[in-house]
Amino acid sequence: MKKAVHPTSATAAPVRGRPKVRPAALVTEESTEDAETRIYQSVVSGVMSQRLTPGTKLPEAALCELFSVGRTVVQKALQRLAHDHVVELRPNRGAIVAMPTREEVDKLFEARRVLEAAILPLVARSATKADFAMLRRQLRQEHQAMHSAPQTEWARLASTFHLTLGELSGNPLLARYLTEIISRCALVVAIFQPPGNAACEHDEHARVVDYLEQGKVKEAVAEMDAHLRDLESHIQLIEDQTELSLADMLGLS
Template sequence: MRPSGALTQVDDSDDVETRIYRAVFDSVMSQRLTPGTKLTEASLCSLFGVSRSVVRKVLQRLAHDHIVQLRPNRGAIVAVPTPEETRQIFEARRALEAAIVQLVAQHATAADLKALRQQLAQEHQAMHRFGQPDWARLASGFHVRLAALCRNPILERYLVETISRCSLIVALHEPPGNAACEHDEHGRIVDCIEHGDAAGAMALMEEHLCSLEHHISLQRDAPERSLAQLLGLSH
């Protein structure tokens, strides 16, 4: 779910602007597109068969959502968070997710818990069957699902934006092969929620997010791949 508001609302209609937006957004979330990657208008026009005006409109929407940076006379790149922005983003995420898990622990229904267990099962399968991008997407999806279950659309909207910005940071700084989120940590959080232990769920989430921030490395070399491959349009 991509709520309206802080993030630009994206329709479910199959128009070309939506497809370009989703291709870039999902590629960032799955860590195929790393911070600093150039998104040239000519390449996007060629890949999607559209005019420059369409591409520019999509890039403006992505810039509004902090996914890309528009540089005067130099084109667009996937956003590169600064160290200070990184600290602020993780600080905000810890506060948001503490509030979210508290609400979920207080109000979770049997159906909510079933949805969370299904999410954990998908994560477990991804750990053994798929590559890092698929695992990263599902790991982020766990946090988004928690936000949906807190029944506060404002918190949910802010977390979706914050997670997208965290994905940029992880894609840039996390060492290859290191899991962005640990499956077992997610499981323990759900256990606390199931027992109505809001304090325990909040403490585990704080520890979980601090661990994610702690394991971020300062440098990572981006792989040499074409824009089509980074957008998942080619192999």
Template sequence: MARSPSPPKPAARPASKPATRPATKGKPSSLADDGDIEERIYRSVFEGVTRQRLAPGTKLPEASLCELFGVSRALVRKVLQRLAHDHIVELRPNRGAIVAMPSPEETRQIFEARRALEAALVRMAVRNATKAEVAELRRHLKEEHAAMHRYTQPDWARLASSFHLRVARLARNPILERYLSELMSRCSLIVALYEPPGNASCEHDEHAVVVDAIARGDEDTAVRAMEEHLLVLERNIALDRPASQRSLGQMLGLG
């Protein structure tokens, strides 16, 4: 005998959902999405500065960034706080954010501090470097040379910057190494903002002179070579870039 159909179960009441922010670009908001878009906004501004699309003093209105990326003001403000912490932007009370504008005096002070710190680190590196570590520095120089001749500017800039940190690591003083890392970040921003196009931020041959002196155990020559190298880098800076006439989206590479 056929079984009677079971009576239908009463419909379950829908669970109440917590309030969420408006979906971004048609997708439900989530913490993972927020992290991804936060990083995207940060990288867009950071690369806009380092690739000289965003000139010093360029305004970064919260409303414009919200519209360009389809996010809330709270997320934009979080990104701007990160960029300000890294000295990429300046947050001005009641006037909004702008791309950082290091003054000539601040630029001089930052490079002066870096020269003094690297002189101490290079001297210690000469005393502590092993033959294996010198050989590793020479391998690094070969990578620099290859990147330079491939004309891959991002790779070249990354390798040139990491050379200084590799030398600092040989000093066996992580505190001074950390201070140098912070100073280098600020120097890199200044170079990205103000160095005329076509100049190399670090010259390969100057790095080679430093490594040769370290290999010989010649402290004084290594220190002089590093100081001259940093002076050349500072002299290449021109603090007079004109303002761009492009839209914020174009400067961020979004249009």
């Protein structure tokens, strides 16, 4: 006689009508990540728009209140910002907007000049006619932005030009290193370059493309070197004093 088999918890048929419940842990994790990103983007935006000036304190308690989040979320956002060199985390003193020294800026641009000098010969060797046509379309957008768009848009398009050259090098490692270093340079330029100056000069970009398309690699490298040195020369490491509240500087008021 066969024994009756009772369903176990693993094999039992599901109870009909019971709603599916999303695990609470997943909901919490997702909302935490969103809040962390919101804080990160607000701080970066404040820095790039020059509302948040170097040395500005970013107290955890104030950020918790402004963004209606817990301390853990704020700490994760600040750690991410520190990783990207947007803020400095000082032991027992809290976070401040990064304050690079003149020596740090010099070394940053020195590394960028060396990196872009290595990339340009690769671009000249591998870029196609379609690639150069695409670069010239970017240059037209850049030129138009210089006469009609905010300075932050100039900076974005200028960075895009350099990043495109990195991609056209055909070397993903060099392109990745260039992306990181341009991100750091863009922050320094956004913070310390006086208003009204273009992040990059359009004519210099155009001459680099002309030289590359003509196969004049040495001239292209020399033009890029002079271009980056000129960009660095406009950086003024002066701390601006502001009476704005933290909420104003973060664009939350």
